[in-house]
Amino acid sequence: MxxxxxxxxxxxxxxxxxxxxxxxxxxxxxxxxxxxxxxxxxxxxxxxxxxxxxxxxxxxxxxxxxxxxxxxxxxxxxxxxxxxxxxxxxxxxxxxxxxxxxxxxxxxxxxxxxxxxxxxxxxxxxxxxxxxxxxxxxxxxxxxxxxxxxxxxxxxxxxxxxxxxxxxxxxxxxxxxxxxxxxxxxxxxxxxxxxxxxxxxxxxxxxxxxxxxxxxxxxxxxxxxxxxxxxxxxxxxRLGSRKVATCEVPVLFDPMLSAGLIGSFVHAVSGGALYRQASFLQDSLGQAVFADHIDLLEDPFVPKGKASSPFDSEGVRVCARQVVDAGVVRGYFLASYSARKLGMANTGHGGGSHNLTLRSRLTQPGDDFAAMLRKMDRGLVVTELLGQGVNGVTGDYSRGAAGFWVEKGQIVHAVEEVTIAGNLKDMYRNIVAIGADAFTYGGKTSGSVLIGGMKVAGSA
Missing domain, CATH: 3.30.2290.10 (PmbA/TldD superfamily)
Structure with missing residues (x-):
């Protein structure tokens, strides 16, 4: 090409x-x-x-x-x-x-x-x-x-x-x-x-x-x-899509949509939200936010990376680091102004985060999308999200969704016109598995993410 x-x-x-x-x-x-x-x-x-x-x-x-x-x-x-x-x-x-x-x-x-x-x-x-x-x-x-x-x-x-x-x-x-x-x-x-x-x-x-x-x-x-x-x-x-009955079931986020879960976390632990006291993850440094098998890695130096940079937008040094270690938050995303407001060290994030990878210590090489369906057994696969529906202050999460209904580890029909709801604090802690089907969307990489349970609002 x-x-x-x-x-x-x-x-x-x-x-x-x-x-x-x-x-x-x-x-x-x-x-x-x-x-x-x-x-x-x-x-x-x-x-x-x-x-x-x-x-x-x-x-x-x-x-x-x-x-x-x-x-x-x-x-x-x-x-x-x-x-x-x-x-x-x-x-x-x-x-x-x-x-x-x-x-x-x-x-x-x-x-x-x-x-x-x-x-x-x-x-x-x-x-x-x-x-x-x-x-x-x-x-x-x-x-x-x-x-x-x-x-x-x-x-x-x-x-x-x-x-x-x-x-x-x-x-x-x-x-x-x-x-x-x-x-x-x-x-x-x-x-x-x-x-x-x-x-x-x-x-x-x-x-x-x-x-x-x-x-x-x-x-x-x-x-x-x-x-x-x-x-x-x-x-x-997606042909033959229909609603499902309102229920509470496991939800599997398509790898491309998993980037949004990472993005909501980054926003919550970024300087602007923190110093304004407008984050659902206020004072989360050193605290367990994710399930204990979850890591989040950042690397500004990935060759050809979509969020790679040798320095941030203020000219500050950047470095590779582990933002989340076994579920525990080890770092915020701070530029000069927000670091001073919080009385903390500049982390080199003027202009935003760098290449982020969400992973689970439980993931095996064979955990492809089909394997993730089997892990879920019964529930909803989400392949499209509609509307904003994320409250950065409370963590409340409510999005229109479309995808597929799964029974006994197999897709049985397409789904549309439903709403999935929960709270990001609960969702992060309730990540059951992350697939080996990694996909990079912008500067964020993740496999499919299985949440143990969320509310799905469909037909009565």
Whole structure:
């Protein structure tokens, strides 16, 4: 799928050297203007997105975005301004605007640049994580891939009657960041994807599903045919969906949806929620939150990882760590401001978490999806969630859901229009097993997650 012809490559309009010069000049100007400290970042994003529907080209979009942002400190007062104009005159105006905002902003003792000791100042230690793989592709090539993907779905089975379309996206970006404490950092990255959403059945019996793949390197993408076939199989499996009677049963979260369970945990133990006292996991450091066979690992240095980075968005060092150890929380997710508010150490999470992997110490190599169904015996497999329905303050969890009903370890029919409910505290403690069917969604990896019991609201 990778076409290396240079004439088709997306090309940045600005070089890293140009960005470095602009950042250095802006920081120097900020200090000259009267700032006591400053940080700056400049970035450029370019991409191509093509969509087709029912074997015809539907849309071609090209994006070219750029941004320069500057934060200045005047004592403990902070101001921020940004622009998409990279001329020196515009950047000078942005520096002045940020300085003026800081002058009239209330002082905040917790504001400011990261501590010098926390910064990744040694540029020789900024790892090359193999994040940049530009896709040499033009609109015609992308359209052909999307058409091939959709055709694989439409032609898979005569019961596939419609399509909501297929799309191909090729995106790449680069940035330079720096501050007046001496940090300078830069790297380029890319992300590419192929997706399709077929519809099975007719009339009131129509069912839709989708499949996709997203990678840093286009050479790592699944083939358009395999993506189309998988999407068709998923749509067909949903034919004959119906409600189930209201009950309380084990619930098996599809591996892709398990990322949401990780995300809710990360939000609850992140600085903003913690210092605002708005987390259901307040003061959970050192406490058992998950079942005692559960670990959560974080690694910022995974080559080609979707959440890999040699430093965080503030220039702070990052490190691999075990966030949850045998069910016990061993670390929060803190940036400079939240760390100061909480009186804790910066964990290098300006910009969010890095590659997270949820795993169970009980998982065996043979614990594939079929094995997880047998472990569950009777209950609900969830493959789609609807609505937000997660209360970050109380942990209450209530989501519309669709999936499959299981009896004696076998899927017996598809399910729709039900609601699953519980509380995340109980759900985390009641994780019975995690499958070996690991799937990476964004920066989170997990197998299917079996919860011992949840309320399922269906027909009376």
């Amino acid at each position: 990778n076409d290396s012809r240079p004439d088709k490559a997306l090309v940045f309009a600005h070089s890293r050297e140009q960005f470095e010069t602009l950042v250095d000049e802006a920081l120097a100007l900020a200090l000259k203007t009267g700032a006591t400290a400053a940080s700056a970042g400049i970035s450029e994003d370019i991409g191509l997105s093509v969509s087709v529907r029912m074997r015809d080209l539907e849309n071609v979009e090209r994006n070219h975005d750029r941004s320069f942002g500057l934060t200045v400190m005047v004592g403990q007062s902070q101001g921020h301004a940004s622009t998409s104009d990279f001329s020196r005159e515009a950047i000078a105006r942005t520096v002045q605007a940020a300085y003026d905002i800081a002058r009239f902003t209330a002082s905040d003792e917790h504001a400011g640049l990261p501590e010098l000791a926390d910064l990744a100042l040694d540029a020789t230690q900024h790892r090359d994580l193999d994040l940049f793989h530009p896709w040499a592709i033009d609109a015609d090539d992308a359209a052909q891939i999307a058409l091939q993907c959709e055709a694989a779905a439409l032609d898979f089975d005569k019961r596939i009657t419609q399509s909501e379309g297929a799309s191909v996206s090729a995106q790449q970006s680069h940035f330079v960041a720096g501050n007046t404490l001496g940090f300078r950092g830069a790297y380029a990255s890319s992300r590419h994807s192929v997706s399709v959403a077929p519809i099975a059945g007719k009339g009131a019996q129509m069912q839709r599903d989708y499949w996709f793949d997203s990678m840093r390197d286009p050479a790592d993408l699944a083939t358009p045919d395999s993506i189309g076939r998988t999407a068709a199989q998923r749509a067909l499996a």
